[in-house]
Amino acid sequence: MTRREFLFRLAGVATLPSWAQRIKVLAGETYHELPPLPYAYDALEPRFDARTMELHHQKHHGGYVNNLNAALENLPAFQKMPLEELLRNLNQVPETYRTLVRNNAGGHWNHSFWWPMLSPQTIPPSEGVKKILSQAFGSFEAFKGQFLDAAVKLFGSGWVWLIRTSQGKLQIISTPNQDNPLMAPIEGKPILGVDVWEHAYYLKYQNRRIEYLVAFWELIHWGRVEQKLFE
Ligand code: MN3
Numbered sequence: 001m002t003r004r005e006f007l008f009r010l011a012g013v014a015t016l017p018s019w020a021q022r023i024k025v026l027a028g029e030t031y032h033e034l035p036p037l038p039y040a041y042d043a044l045e046p047r048f049d050a051r052t053m054e055l056h057h058q059k060h061h062g063g064y065v066n067n068l069n070a071a072l073e074n075l076p077a078f079q080k081m082p083l084e085e086l087l088r089n090l091n092q093v094p095e096t097y098r099t100l101v102r103n104n105a106g107g108h109w110n111h112s113f114w115w116p117m118l119s120p121q122t123i124p125p126s127e128g129v130k131k132i133l134s135q136a137f138g139s140f141e142a143f144k145g146q147f148l149d150a151a152v153k154l155f156g157s158g159w160v161w162l163i164r165t166s167q168g169k170l171q172i173i174s175t176p177n178q179d180n181p182l183m184a185p186i187e188g189k190p191i192l193g194v195d196v197w198e199h200a201y202y203l204k205y206q207n208r209r210i211e212y213l214v215a216f217w218e219l220i221h222w223g224r225v226e227q228k229l230f231e
Contacts, residue, residue, distance in 0.1 A: 030069045031079050034062045035112050043120040047215035052203045057115070060199050064107030064178070071100045083109050087182045106178035110159060113180075114193055119221035129226045136170035143172075147192075148213050150174050157197040162225075163188035191228040192220070 042050035201212035
């Protein structure tokens with residue numbers, strides 16, 4: 001390894017162990033950090049394969065964190081702003097950097113939200129959760145159908161969400177790219193989400209998005225969904 005490569009690696013926050021990242025954040029050398037996965041890369045096998053999980057977490061999510069930190073180097077007023085506040089105030093970010101911040105802060109938030117919504121152990125929905133979703137969508141099966149249908153139909157890259165609107169209504173929506181419900185014009189409370197970027201499934205499922213979505217459904221941590229519903 002050349003010295004240049006070594007320094008490049010050193011600068012790549014995603015490749016550093018989490019304690020080293022923490023030190024950089026505390027030292028003010030960087031602003032956001034890649035959270036560790038709450039389980040091992042192979043914990044969701046065979047539904048989500050270890051290689052995809054590793055690339056997805058380290059390279060994709062890690063990439064958003066690195067790009068966001070790099071953009072913030074040029075934006076002193078936003079360096080200490082908590083992530084959610086940044087997403088709610090994108091219109092205040094200077095136009096030159098706005099899309100860059102939107103994509104990478106969005107990507108960082110979306111993945112940080114998503115990893116804990118998946119569970120290696122089966123955690124089924126409680127009767128209380130089923131009842132709330134049935135009231136909103138007709139039945140629990142109807143909710144499942146509508147949620148997965150929205151994910152199958154999403155064109156290009158993006159996310160599908162269950163949100164609570166500011167009027168208190170449960171709704172299924174999709175957002176393009178790394179946008180999310182915290183951003184204008186939606187500004188709802190995310191309760192469940194699914195990553196419908198090809199990077200989330202292409203290695204294992206190629207073009208069979210529906211098989212990936214069926215696998216995702218089996219991995220949902222319904223305890224966390226319940227937590228979000230009652231928060
Ligand atoms: Mn992703």
